[in-house]
Amino acid sequence: MSFIEKARRAQIVKCAIETIAEVGYTQASLGEIAKRAKISKGVISYHFASKDELLEQICIEYYIAWQSYISPRLEAQKSPKEMLRVYIESNLAFVAENRQHFFAVLELVSKNITAGGELQLSADHDEAVLVPIENILAQGVQEGLFRKFTKSSARVMALTIRNAIDGFTMELIRKPHLDVQEYTRELVTIFDISTKN
Amino acid sequence: MSFIEKARRAQIVKCAIETIAEVGYTQASLGEIAKRAKISKGVISYHFASKDELLEQICIEYYIAWQSYISPRLEAQKSPKEMLRVYIESNLAFVAENRQHFFAVLELVSKNITAGGELQLSADHDEAVLVPIENILAQGVQEGLFRKFTKSSARVMALTIRNAIDGFTMELIRKPHLDVQEYTRELVTIFDISTKN
DNA sequence: TTATTTTTTGTACGATTGTACTAAAATAAA
DNA sequence: TTTATTTTAGTACAATCGTACAAAAAATAA
Numbered sequence: 001m002s003f004i005e006k007a008r009r010a011q012i013v014k015c016a017i018e019t020i021a022e023v024g025y026t027q028a029s030l031g032e033i034a035k036r037a038k039i040s041k042g043v044i045s046y047h048f049a050s051k052d053e054l055l056e057q058i059c060i061e062y063y064i065a066w067q068s069y070i071s072p073r074l075e076a077q078k079s080p081k082e083m084l085r086v087y088i089e090s091n092l093a094f095v096a097e098n099r100q101h102f103f104a105v106l107e108l109v110s111k112n113i114t115a116g117g118e119l120q121l122s123a124d125h126d127e128a129v130l131v132p133i134e135n136i137l138a139q140g141v142q143e144g145l146f147r148k149f150t151k152s153s154a155r156v157m158a159l160t161i162r163n164a165i166d167g168f169t170m171e172l173i174r175k176p177h178l179d180v181q182e183y184t185r186e187l188v189t190i191f192d193i194s195t196k197n
Numbered sequence: 198m199s200f201i202e203k204a205r206r207a208q209i210v211k212c213a214i215e216t217i218a219e220v221g222y223t224q225a226s227l228g229e230i231a232k233r234a235k236i237s238k239g240v241i242s243y244h245f246a247s248k249d250e251l252l253e254q255i256c257i258e259y260y261i262a263w264q265s266y267i268s269p270r271l272e273a274q275k276s277p278k279e280m281l282r283v284y285i286e287s288n289l290a291f292v293a294e295n296r297q298h299f300f301a302v303l304e305l306v307s308k309n310i311t312a313g314g315e316l317q318l319s320a321d322h323d324e325a326v327l328v329p330i331e332n333i334l335a336q337g338v339q340e341g342l343f344r345k346f347t348k349s350s351a352r353v354m355a356l357t358i359r360n361a362i363d364g365f366t367m368e369l370i371r372k373p374h375l376d377v378q379e380y381t382r383e384l385v386t387i388f389d390i391s392t393k394n
Numbered sequence: 395t396t397a398t399t400t401t402t403t404g405t406a407c408g409a410t411t412g413t414a415c416t417a418a419a420a421t422a423a424a
Numbered sequence: 425t426t427t428a429t430t431t432t433a434g435t436a437c438a439a440t441c442g443t444a445c446a447a448a449a450a451a452t453a454a
Binding site for chain 2: 024025026107110111126152153156157159160162163164166167168171174179182183186187189190191193194
């Protein structure tokens with residue numbers, strides 16, 4: 001892949017994220033994205049096989065960035081209790097620093113859920129996101145730090161934590177001046193209390 | 198409003214909900230809705246001023262049905278602790294019984310958020326949904342049943358509860374055979390623990 | 395019945411979309 | 425420089441959408 005190709009793809013992805021975040025998925029046509037990037041519509045078609053490939057790239061890049069941010073912070077912790085705290089803290093911090101990207105991905109995923117056949121992809125993503133939380137919970141139970149969780153009650157708890165994080169972002173988009181630190185502290189408190197033994 | 202008009206509007210709204218739930222918002226064109234309702238596209242235009250009015254009607258009817266279901270159950274409770282339990286239980290039960298309708302509304306609301314100017318409506322809806330939870334929390338604090346909540350920490354808790362409910366529905370759509378009763382029990386437990394004094 | 399209004403159908407139109415395609419421009423290779 | 429390749433701009437096209445509209449059909453009123 002040439003230098004120009006890499007640079008263009010990065011530019012187009014960046015601009016597509018901004019466009020989706022600002023005008024919404026339904027209004028984010030290739031023409032609109034191109035206009036904002038000050039390039040011709042044909043350039044996008046040249047560098048991306050289809051619009052779908054562009055949108056998929058947005059999701060892939062977010063997932064990679066998210067992994068890179070969360071994983072090392074999580075692995076630096078010993079206690080499951082600290083891991084859960086850091087998981088919440090770093091997720092909210094990451095999301096607050098990447099609101100547009102997160103929002104774009106959320107829009108795309110919610111469209112894909114409805115797209116019928118692509119439900120599997122959503123399920124895979126879910127598993128990749130939920131399992132790490134479940135592992136923290138399982139470890140905490142094993143060490144006697146957390147209250148008892150069965151497999152399915154740990155699943156509900158993991159989902160609730162994820163929903164809290166995702167919902168925080170939606171609130172952040174609705175109210176951009178939200179106090180992120182305070183929100184983070186409260187969420188940590190809630191899930192610290194509700195997991196403790 | 199004539200008998201035919203009422204019946205047709207009800208039929209079209211019902212069919213629009215099913216269509217959105219089954220093929221997604223982006224694929225739910227008036228043509229597709231009409232085809233499934235086995236009527237001409239023009240009939241929809243005749244009974245609804247625009248597509249937007251039809252979609253708005255879907256939201257209005259859901260909100261009314263939700264209110265009618267939740268309010269009496271909530272008002273039958275004395276203790277804030279019981280109110281919180283019943284709020285979670287009845288919300289999950291209602292949503293499980295109205296998955297398609299809920300999902301359609303979620304799709305529409307998430308589109309409206311992106312639609313720019315309509316952000317106010319979403320904020321109003323939020324307030325209408327969050328304030329009742331905050332009131333329960335405030336009452337619980339006052340009676341000494343719940344731990345201390347400031348105005349803003351009560352807001353975070355209310356949001357977290359709402360996100361847990363909304364997120365449950367998304368999970369229910371992804372996994373239709375989810376054990377609703379068990380999920381409900383777990384959620385009640387989580388928020389019972391995390392609010393208790 | 396006949397007359398009038400309401401309702402439905404089917405089509406057409408303007409707007410918008412993603413993609414295909416051609417010619418021009420820019421860049422790299424010779 | 426000349427040649428070849430990559431990249432860009434701009435246009436055209438087929439498909440799809442919401443809406444408008446005219447004529448047919450159905451329902452209601454007289």
